[in-house]
Amino acid sequence: MNIKQLKEVVDELFTARLTFVQLLQVIAENFYPERADFTIKRVHGNEFAADLMTSYPVLTRRDLGDQISSMLRPTEKHWFKMIPEHGEKVDNEGKRWLDRVTEIQRRAMYSKPAQFNRATKEGDQDFAAFGQCVISVRLNRFADNLLYRNFHIRDTVWQENAEAEIGLVARKWKPTLRDLVTIWGNKCSAKVVRRAEKKPLEKVKCYHIVVEADMYDGDSLGRPYWSIYYDAENQCLLEAVPVWDIEYVIPRWQTVSGSQYAYSPATITALPDARLIQAMSYSLLEASEKATNPPILATQDAIRSDVSLYAGGITWLDADYDEKMGTALRPMPLDLRGLPNGQESVRDSRDMIAQAFYLNKLTLPRDGVEKTAYEVGQIVQEYIRGALPIFQPMETEYNGGLCEKTFNILMRVGAFGSPHDIPKSLGGAVDFEYQSPLHDAIDAQKGQKFLESKALIAEALDIDPAAGHILNGSEALRDALTGIGTPAIWVNSREDVDDAVAQQKDDEAQSQQLALMQQSADVADTIGSASQSLGEQV
Numbered sequence: 001m002n003i004k005q006l007k008e009v010v011d012e013l014f015t016a017r018l019t020f021v022q023l024l025q026v027i028a029e030n031f032y033p034e035r036a037d038f039t040i041k042r043v044h045g046n047e048f049a050a051d052l053m054t055s056y057p058v059l060t061r062r063d064l065g066d067q068i069s070s071m072l073r074p075t076e077k078h079w080f081k082m083i084p085e086h087g088e089k090v091d092n093e094g095k096r097w098l099d100r101v102t103e104i105q106r107r108a109m110y111s112k113p114a115q116f117n118r119a120t121k122e123g124d125q126d127f128a129a130f131g132q133c134v135i136s137v138r139l140n141r142f143a144d145n146l147l148y149r150n151f152h153i154r155d156t157v158w159q160e161n162a163e164a165e166i167g168l169v170a171r172k173w174k175p176t177l178r179d180l181v182t183i184w185g186n187k188c189s190a191k192v193v194r195r196a197e198k199k200p201l202e203k204v205k206c207y208h209i210v211v212e213a214d215m216y217d218g219d220s221l222g223r224p225y226w227s228i229y230y231d232a233e234n235q236c237l238l239e240a241v242p243v244w245d246i247e248y249v250i251p252r253w254q255t256v257s258g259s260q261y262a263y264s265p266a267t268i269t270a271l272p273d274a275r276l277i278q279a280m281s282y283s284l285l286e287a288s289e290k291a292t293n294p295p296i297l298a299t300q301d302a303i304r305s306d307v308s309l310y311a312g313g314i315t316w317l318d319a320d321y322d323e324k325m326g327t328a329l330r331p332m333p334l335d336l337r338g339l340p341n342g343q344e345s346v347r348d349s350r351d352m353i354a355q356a357f358y359l360n361k362l363t364l365p366r367d368g369v370e371k372t373a374y375e376v377g378q379i380v381q382e383y384i385r386g387a388l389p390i391f392q393p394m395e396t397e398y399n400g401g402l403c404e405k406t407f408n409i410l411m412r413v414g415a416f417g418s419p420h421d422i423p424k425s426l427g428g429a430v431d432f433e434y435q436s437p438l439h440d441a442i443d444a445q446k447g448q449k450f451l452e453s454k455a456l457i458a459e460a461l462d463i464d465p466a467a468g469h470i471l472n473g474s475e476a477l478r479d480a481l482t483g484i485g486t487p488a489i490w491v492n493s494r495e496d497v498d499d500a501v502a503q504q505k506d507d508e509a510q511s512q513q514l515a516l517m518q519q520s521a522d523v524a525d526t527i528g529s530a531s532q533s534l535g536e537q538v
Contacts, residue, residue, distance in 0.1 A: 010170040
């Protein structure tokens, strides 16, 4: 396809997604009002949540979005490290290389110009609300730093190929004329160059399209994708270059067959309760206002002035009015018996929204009651079962996508050194291992299993003394210490332990030998003394 045909395909994708965008607008209005500009255009300074009666649904979405970063990318630890592909064992040279490139990549990702924290913070909130986000991973304009950017889902469409992998990503883009000329110079249309001199901040509609190589006419030089920038307003092709990878990371939480777009199970589940709690909150606010500032009944022609209900106010009555006919000014009687029931319904809706956002599953319960090792193990198992559906797809698609694309870029630009320097034991392929509180909880079970195993063996020793030889104590303890987070520097290597055991055996053997020699000397002294005594007697 040429660029015009490709643009028509992209426009069709945007048109086919209109109903889905309307759903995202409804979700945003209830849970993410700052992002509620899918179908409307916001003006800077407009109040985001003017139509909401309670902020609870917004707070739950914010809490889940914040949990994503604290669970998947905790700042207090290095949350990823490189390991050999398929978990194969490597020699010390390979381990040192992996540790070195892991540190290089971490510094590149967290450098200030890369804007990694900003992009992922925005992406986390999109992911929590809409079940997906769009983050680009590329080098900056000067190719001296990485650059991470989070883009609006409204402006981006994508399409899956036959293997259910994203093979086309298209993004609407409105750069200023100044930016367009700065980046592409004379490749821009002559009209753009002239207008940029007079109105440099005027915006122009463009597209960035990344597509598989066989969908665009041209020699891709063996690379699997094309990266195309197109000025749609002036019908000018700005750039079309073959690339090695799609620069966009699009993690998707929950997908359904037949659609390339995902959903957030949290907001989809909580949407009915979010609508309900807004209506109930409005009714309760109105009822509470009536209870504290009730409507007033006034007798016609008996009131001679405006009704003054503020503190110290005076309302004038007709002097000829007969109070026997009833009070001229009195509060309207109200039936507020349903107010407690309404408040209880609001609490129930809050609980349902919190459960929909998994907030009841993200922390271990703490009731202050002392528990046995078995009970603690069961609680941890329940926590893992509840947290896995949330973070498992995020870890593989979200963290995995960011780390892999970053590694590929740094590898191609030589940030890790020459490819010939990669140790042969790695086989030329690496994978990533991630650290998170969820992994910590899974690993912490090893400590509980060790204690349970010890207790079982202690019980079995009363029946069979040979039971003490079943468990490999050193290996079990080593795994348990790793699982509970014991620093590696505290634990001796297997070689050091073997040397210490051998030295201990040598010391014991020497001690036994010295004891035997001392015993032999004592026996000799005893025999000598006995012989001397016998000689004296003779």
